Each structure stands twice: as C-alpha cells, then as structure tokens.
C-alpha cells in the first residue's frame with residue numbers, strides 16, 4: 833500500500849495519506865481543505881540518486897575534455 837506525504841496549502845499541515853490509485857481527493861485532516869500538494873517521499877528520492885550515480889565515469893571531465901578521440 834503506497835503511503836504518500838502531503839502538505840496542506842491552507843494551513844501548512846504535513847500529513848501522510850494512504851492512496852489507492854485515486855489521489856485527487858486528498859483533504860487536509862486539520863482544516864479539511866482540498867488544496868493539498870503531494871511531496872516527494874524520502875524513499876523515491878534515495879532511489880533516484882542511487883540509480884543516477886551509477887552511469888559512466890564522466891564526473892571528472894574525461895568525457896567532455898576530448899579524451900575519447
């Protein structure tokens with residue numbers, strides 16, 4: 833079951849919500865406002881950074897400085 837973090841744009845309340853495919857009706861538990869925005873979870877952010885850093889070793893300028901010619 834996916835749990836997403838949301839933040840209320842009305843009162844600034846941050847809360848977690850279980851989402852079952854339809855996440856367009858998330859309302860703030862405090863002020864009942866529907867003006868909420870989904871925040872990127874820590875889990876997905878860590879996955880992105882780990883997969884992005886495993887590519888070619890171009891971080892030291894070897895690929896862009898003409899070393900491959």
Ligand SMILES: [Zn+2]
Pocket residue numbers: 840841842843844845860861862863864865
């Ligand atoms: Zn709120």
